[in-house]
Amino acid sequence: MHISEGVLSAPVLASGAVLAATGVAMGLARLDYQKLPRVAVLSAAFFVASLIHVPVGPVSVHLVLNGVVGLLLGWAAFPSILVALALQAILMQFGGLIVLGVNTFSMAMPAVICHYLFRSMVASQNRVVAFAGGALAGALAVALAGLFVALALFGGGEDFATVAAAVGLAHVPIFIAEGVLTGLAVLFIKRVRPAMLDRDQA
Amino acid sequence: MSAERHSPRAKPEASILDGANGQGRGPLTRLDPRAKLLAALGFSLVTSLCASPWAATAALSLGLGLTLAARLGLGPVLRRTATVNVFVLFLWAFLPWRLEIAPDVLEASLVFNPPGLSLAWLITLKVNAIFFALTGLLATSRVNDLLHAMAHLRLPGKLVTLFLLFFRYLFVLHREYQRLTLAMRVRCFTPGNNLHTYRSYANVVGMLLVRSFDRAERVFQAMLCRGFNGTFWVLDHFAWRRQDTIFCAGAAMALAGLIVLQWGI
Numbered sequence: 466m467h468i469s470e471g472v473l474s475a476p477v478l479a480s481g482a483v484l485a486a487t488g489v490a491m492g493l494a495r496l497d498y499q500k501l502p503r504v505a506v507l508s509a510a511f512f513v514a515s516l517i518h519v520p521v522g523p524v525s526v527h528l529v530l531n532g533v534v535g536l537l538l539g540w541a542a543f544p545s546i547l548v549a550l551a552l553q554a555i556l557m558q559f560g561g562l563i564v565l566g567v568n569t570f571s572m573a574m575p576a577v578i579c580h581y582l583f584r585s586m587v588a589s590q591n592r593v594v595a596f597a598g599g600a601l602a603g604a605l606a607v608a609l610a611g612l613f614v615a616l617a618l619f620g621g622g623e624d625f626a627t628v629a630a631a632v633g634l635a636h637v638p639i640f641i642a643e644g645v646l647t648g649l650a651v652l653f654i655k656r657v658r659p660a661m662l663d664r665d666q667a
Numbered sequence: 668m669s670a671e672r673h674s675p676r677a678k679p680e681a682s683i684l685d686g687a688n689g690q691g692r693g694p695l696t697r698l699d700p701r702a703k704l705l706a707a708l709g710f711s712l713v714t715s716l717c718a719s720p721w722a723a724t725a726a727l728s729l730g731l732g733l734t735l736a737a738r739l740g741l742g743p744v745l746r747r748t749a750t751v752n753v754f755v756l757f758l759w760a761f762l763p764w765r766l767e768i769a770p771d772v773l774e775a776s777l778v779f780n781p782p783g784l785s786l787a788w789l790i791t792l793k794v795n796a797i798f799f800a801l802t803g804l805l806a807t808s809r810v811n812d813l814l815h816a817m818a819h820l821r822l823p824g825k826l827v828t829l830f831l832l833f834f835r836y837l838f839v840l841h842r843e844y845q846r847l848t849l850a851m852r853v854r855c856f857t858p859g860n861n862l863h864t865y866r867s868y869a870n871v872v873g874m875l876l877v878r879s880f881d882r883a884e885r886v887f888q889a890m891l892c893r894g895f896n897g898t899f900w901v902l903d904h905f906a907w908r909r910q911d912t913i914f915c916a917g918a919a920m921a922l923a924g925l926i927v928l929q930w931g932i
Binding site for chain 1: 714747777780790798801823825826834869887
């Protein structure tokens with residue numbers, strides 16, 4: 466879920482921009498030219514994978530995948546998500562240029578948090594632990610993203626309280642789908658290319 | 668919900684990566700992408716800070732004018748307008764209500780909140796104003812040109828390189844994705860609420876990631892073969908012409924007009 470341009474208030478936009486710029490700078494600083502193609506191509510894969518719609522009960526939701534982004538990329542999640550969102554603004558005029566900071570931060574910060582929390586679980590040899598790490602990362606990343614989006618909306622004033630609550634609720638089905646799917650995807654990667662989830666990769 | 672809705676078709680994706688950028692026939696197509704990028708930034712900034720419905724209406728008419736001048740074709744523009752306004756509809760549904768929680772019984776109730784209606788109206792104007800302006804300004808340039816313009820506007824080199832490579836391989840991986848989903852359809856995969864569906868989609872995601880990981884290694888080796896040493900050379904250079912200066916002056920005047928309407932300086 467990301468917010469359109471023209472909705473948020475100036476202080477929220479400004480703090481989002483500053484926070485996102487800091488995160489992107491952190492990400493770029495840790496990104497040497499050897500890893501750059503990897504982050505770029507993986508970002509493209511995430512963008513394409515987020516086109517998948519998964520049925521959850523009576524509705525279908527599209528994947529966000531910021532949990533896996535965090536697990537695989539660490540701080541590079543910031544530039545990765547920034548380019549994906551900026552492309553949407555350029556290509557479809559969806560989301561905007563000024564609100565890019567808030568949207569990037571609300572998706573990338575949870576990714577980085579999940580990286581630190583669950584990376585070692587995912588690297589574990591035990592399949593149950595690895596699945597749990599992936600599932601928790603996937604679910605928590607989306608839940609936190611929903612929380613950040615709701616907070617950003619709430620920062621626009623009391624009139625937004627209902628909207629913020631609705632946005633939070635709308636994240637619940639995504640949260641379930643994302644958790645299960647991320648856990649299973651982690652298992653798949655461990656089976657096919659375990660080196661991708663080694664500790665020293667990100 | 669029919670299975671059709673969930674089937675992994677290529678149709679919705681095709682509209683995302685349809686490459687419609689840069690296909691307008693109007694005068695905006697010939698402008699320098701740097702000028703358009705700066706104008707788009709300025710317009711988005713001023714409009715998103717607008718609080719008066721008059722300024723927002725003026726911004727919307729400017730935006731509509733830009734989209735009309737771009738002559739992009741009605742179909743794609745209408746489709747995108749609908750997508751953008753889904754979020755606006757969502758706001759209309761929730762903004763006019765206030766959540767009231769009675770402290771003693773802990774019971775929440777929704778109360779009608781008239782100021783929410785005018786707020787929803789203001790946001791509708793602003794969202795559409797920015798959407799139409801960006802359509803006119805950005806959709807008339809090829810994405811590669813805009814990325815080169817960003818490099819010339821001194822964005823960090825690493826970020827631009829990342830963006831260029833990301834955009835380049837987006838289409839490659841999209842084809843990869845279409846191959847994977849085609850293979851699923853050939854095997855009569857129908858999505859539903861079951862573990863099989865989730866496992867299948869997880870495998871698609873995993874496979875995409877694994878293949879992109881491998882491809883990135885090959886890309887990097889190919890870059891090294893061609894002497895890559897950390898500088899990603901930008902090949903397109905733009906010539907700033909008189910029409911670009913005129914456009915920028917016009918854009919600055921329009922923005923000044925909006926600022927006067929809003930803050931009355």
